[in-house]
Amino acid sequence: MTTPRFLQIHTLHAYSAALLNRDDTGLAKRLPYGGKMRTRVSSQCLKRHWRWAEGAHDLHAIPGAEKAVRSRDIVSRSVIAPLREAFDGEVLDAIEGEFQKAVYGEKATSSRQPLLLGYPEVAYLRKQAEAIAREYPSDAKAAGEAAAAFAKEARANFKQIREQTALPGGLTAALFGRMVTSDPEANIDAAIHVAHAFTVHEEETESDYFSVVDDLRGEDEDAGAAHIGDAELTSGLFYGYVVVDVPGLVSNLTGAEASAWETAERDMAAQVVEHLVHLIATVSPGAKLGSTAPYAYAQAMLVEAGDRQPRSLAGAYRKACRPLVADALERMRDHLAALDGAYGNGEARCAMSLEPVELPETQIVALPELASWAGNAVLNGKAA
Amino acid sequence: MMPRHLVLTLEAPLMAFGGVTVDNYGTIRDFPAASMLTGLIANALGLRREDRQAHQRLQDRLVFAARHERPAGRVADFQTAKLEASDRGWTTRGAPEGRAGGAGTYLGPHLRYRDYHADAALTVVLRLEPADEAPTLDDLADALLRPARPLFIGRKPCLPSRPLIAPDPAASFIETQTVGEALETIPRHNKDALRALWPAGEGGTTRTDRALDLADERNWSSGLHGGTRRVCEGTIQPAKDDG
Numbered sequence: 001m002t003t004p005r006f007l008q009i010h011t012l013h014a015y016s017a018a019l020l021n022r023d024d025t026g027l028a029k030r031l032p033y034g035g036k037m038r039t040r041v042s043s044q045c046l047k048r049h050w051r052w053a054e055g056a057h058d059l060h061a062i063p064g065a066e067k068a069v070r071s072r073d074i075v076s077r078s079v080i081a082p083l084r085e086a087f088d089g090e091v092l093d094a095i096e097g098e099f100q101k102a103v104y105g106e107k108a109t110s111s112r113q114p115l116l117l118g119y120p121e122v123a124y125l126r127k128q129a130e131a132i133a134r135e136y137p138s139d140a141k142a143a144g145e146a147a148a149a150f151a152k153e154a155r156a157n158f159k160q161i162r163e164q165t166a167l168p169g170g171l172t173a174a175l176f177g178r179m180v181t182s183d184p185e186a187n188i189d190a191a192i193h194v195a196h197a198f199t200v201h202e203e204e205t206e207s208d209y210f211s212v213v214d215d216l217r218g219e220d221e222d223a224g225a226a227h228i229g230d231a232e233l234t235s236g237l238f239y240g241y242v243v244v245d246v247p248g249l250v251s252n253l254t255g256a257e258a259s260a261w262e263t264a265e266r267d268m269a270a271q272v273v274e275h276l277v278h279l280i281a282t283v284s285p286g287a288k289l290g291s292t293a294p295y296a297y298a299q300a301m302l303v304e305a306g307d308r309q310p311r312s313l314a315g316a317y318r319k320a321c322r323p324l325v326a327d328a329l330e331r332m333r334d335h336l337a338a339l340d341g342a343y344g345n346g347e348a349r350c351a352m353s354l355e356p357v358e359l360p361e362t363q364i365v366a367l368p369e370l371a372s373w374a375g376n377a378v379l380n381g382k383a384a
Numbered sequence: 385m386m387p388r389h390l391v392l393t394l395e396a397p398l399m400a401f402g403g404v405t406v407d408n409y410g411t412i413r414d415f416p417a418a419s420m421l422t423g424l425i426a427n428a429l430g431l432r433r434e435d436r437q438a439h440q441r442l443q444d445r446l447v448f449a450a451r452h453e454r455p456a457g458r459v460a461d462f463q464t465a466k467l468e469a470s471d472r473g474w475t476t477r478g479a480p481e482g483r484a485g486g487a488g489t490y491l492g493p494h495l496r497y498r499d500y501h502a503d504a505a506l507t508v509v510l511r512l513e514p515a516d517e518a519p520t521l522d523d524l525a526d527a528l529l530r531p532a533r534p535l536f537i538g539r540k541p542c543l544p545s546r547p548l549i550a551p552d553p554a555a556s557f558i559e560t561q562t563v564g565e566a567l568e569t570i571p572r573h574n575k576d577a578l579r580a581l582w583p584a585g586e587g588g589t590t591r592t593d594r595a596l597d598l599a600d601e602r603n604w605s606s607g608l609h610g611g612t613r614r615v616c617e618g619t620i621q622p623a624k625d626d627g
Contacts, residue, residue: 006534023462024495032457033397033503043541044463124476153478160472160480180473181481184433184607187473193534195543196398196461241543243534258532259430309428310534314397314545318503342551 094144102151116170274375306347400538417600430532456504
């Protein structure tokens with residue numbers, strides 16, 4: 001049984017004859033590792049595809065998210081309630097009313113917008129409310145007027161808060177972060193950490209020479225191609241690694257402090273994690289969709305839940321391995337066993353695989369079960 | 385009494401010891417900056433970005449030396465980002481912040497180049513002065529074993545491929561007069577000459593190849609790097625009886 005503060009998601013994906021991610025010269029991104037050059041896919045590329053993916057598990061389609069967020073009375077519960085002990089009730093009521101209008105706009109009472117206020121927003125609002133309550137400790141009318149004046153002065157700021165935190169956009173910011181301004185207190189740190197994926201074997205690359213023929217040209221006209229060019233194509237079995245900072249994700253989604261994640265509401269965080277596991281397994285980071293069809297589901301996926309320092313299993317592939325899933329899985333097994341031997345096993349593990357596999361102390365299940373195993377770890381605050 | 389030091393291993397396929405960013409080029413230096421290690425430790429301890437004084441105090445107390453365990457490669461990552469003139473964000477200053485630049489600035493995507501160390505492995509030895517102030521070196525070791533957030537080495541995607549602290553607690557600490565001496569004492573995995581960096585006055589017997597005034601400290605209240613400190617770089621030779 002572990003406390004799943006961190007979920008570590010390891011994947012093996014195979015792509016053949018694709019150009020998943022290239023640099024400014026048009027060639028595949030690369031990584032020299034363990035003395036052999038590998039093909040690489042950057043974390044930016046991976047994140048972008050997961051963020052924009054459309055389908056049953058896309059991040060904008062968390063069932064009930066809008067309703068849950070809409071009904072969450074964050075101004076009363078998270079901004080004002082913590083001040084109740086120290087300040088006069090009527091003063092706080094007056095401030096609360098004005099803050100509701102400031103945050104949700106004039107329609108605060110009739111149809112509240114679904115805003116995903118995270119910890120930075122809650123902390124900022126509480127600080128402002130506290131300052132007003134401190135200035136007018138016994139004069140509710142004056143406190144209400146001061147709150148209204150503050151809301152008016154910061155009108156553009158509040159409008160911006162609404163735009164940034166409105167669903168669905170607010171949801172992807174909770175996962176992948178938001179760093180728009182120079183103000184660290186207003187930015188959201190990503191709760192999903194993504195490593196660059198790289199091939200477990202030495203690069204396998206081919207310069208694909210192609211010509212484009214003009215089909216409409218008559219037989220009696222000049223016979224050559226309309227265009228000739230080349231593009232690099234690579235094949236690879238990629239190791240991918242993602243860490244979910246569970247307290248960070250809960251904080252971004254609920255406005256609670258990260259350290260209080262175990263008592264915060266975690267339904268949405270659990271659903272987000274479940275969707276994320278599906279997305280990571282099934283969404284391709286591919287480019288050149290029409291000419292290379294770079295679609296692949298994960299060959300294998302291992303999820304670990306625990307509270308020790310997350311570490312990738314990249315070391316399993318530092319010595320380049322054969323480009324075979326069975327070999328890569330064997331390396332993963334041996335590396336995990338070596339880590340367990342040296343550090344003890346502190347993580348709960350669950351995995352799925354297309355090929356028969358035995359990993360140390362790991363239950364093997366199908367993808368939907370693996371996704372719910374990860375989601376349940378978040379929901380229950382424990383994993384086994 | 386001999387000072388006690390904490391021993392860390394930094395290893396990952398990609399790491400970034402950031403240097404001075406010039407325009408859209410994110411350069412790297414050979415060794416981690418004092419500010420980077422401060423941020424790494426602060427992250428493990430669970431400090432928030434706005435805890436400026438706590439960051440400053442950690443950096444002020446930090447004494448460290450670093451050793452490359454093997455030659456590292458380099459990768460220049462090319463990134464594009466679509467920025468809009470209308471991008472805005474709310475701030476705790478009460479008014480939203482926008483982007484500057486004329487319409488031409490936003491015609492194409494923003495192009496960025498970020499350098500990374502590839503396949504590097506480093507040993508870092510550090511202590512905090514004074515030793516009895518909180519957080520102590522033991523607090524740090526605990527926090528690194530079970531950090532408040534996932535750790536990364538320089539940039540977010542640089543996720544470590546091994547625990548930073550050794551499995552054997554006895555191997556996580558070393559007592560020597562200086563951090564430089566500690567680096568010379570810690571067992572090595574090969575017979576190569578290993579490149580190292582230590583603060584002036586904190587060396588062992590290794591000859592200084594070059595000394596320089598390094599601007600690797602951040603002023604955590606302004607958020608800018610400034611000032612310099614004197615550091616030495618040298619090459620630790622294998623002992624005669626090694627291997």
